[in-house]
Amino acid sequence: MAKVLERPAAESAQEDDLGKFLPEMQERWPDRRVELINGRIVVRELPSRTHNTIVFWILGQIFGFVTERGWLIWNDIMLHLGTQSDRYRPDLTIVPAEPRMWDQNEVHGDSTLLVVEVVSSSSSNDDHVVKPRNCGRAGVPLYLVIDTFQEQIRLLSGPGEAGYTQEVVIKFGAFLDLPAPWDLTIDTSKLVNK
Template sequence: MAAPLEERFRTIRELHPEYRVETVQGRIVVNEAGTWQHNTSLFRVMRALFAPTVERGWQIWPNITIHLGLQSDRYVPDLTVVPRSPRLHKEYAVHGDSTLLIVDVVSSGSAYDDYYVKPRGYSPAGVPLYLVVDPAQRTVRLHSEPGGLAYGRETIASVAEPLFLPAPWELPLNVAAFW
């Protein structure tokens, strides 16, 4: 008899701490370290978020599991911004509704999950803002106003326009700086 998904997830996570291990629609997904393009995009997003995050006393966490509920998947986004004292599920997992912003940089293997699957998991878990950065398309997609199975608002910005992060951020992002 196969071990429950949560047990297999924990085992793989412990065996491969250098990888991002997540469960997505009942699949265990092991992600290697990003390419230089992926990491460059991630750095540029982090650079844009760093000063406002520090000013507010928040933290940027890479490689933290997002707890979406007891019977739900476990996603590991590229970046998670959390308040001073976030509510943790385990030492490696923060509750989705205790985050301030989640960021994923799209790679060739993650596009479907980042665009379609993860927003449907984050919204019911109360993740307030989910930012999807796509270097290939040079677009940024912000999911906001979580409720039920889908976010109430999706805003897409390209290189020519800034993207406004709503409360608690109240921050315009210069999307052109991501490329």
């Protein structure tokens, strides 16, 4: 279950930027996923067995392709979507060998190649609505949502000011084609009955 934190009452009105409060919360909960989402700090539960199995599955599908190209797979990096924007920690972030970084802990969204989110019971709205809208605005080229509850995968592409302009939705068991620079087909048959 996710826990949404309120700003402490003692915080002054001048320090309205939750981004300044985020590092303190990350230190307070180092074993949790702490994100700034839509103007609120969210502390997520540890991933479940199913969640981790899905991450393992996607890694198996893309690992060889990614390493052949010299790209990197990061499982715990913050996305920098703009100086006054949200901060997300996707389940997987694939980047080129030398991505543009905001600092050591944040990669610019438009410098990624693919962002993957696996939906948990407390993250459905954020993973399907809030994060895609803001990742699209920040230029994240491909946003992949794997939803075991709906047994489907959504691939969003064509980032723009309103979010993403293109969407492909498939049910578990089908094939998913990732567009250039990927040109890779993912087989989702192993996800059936996860």
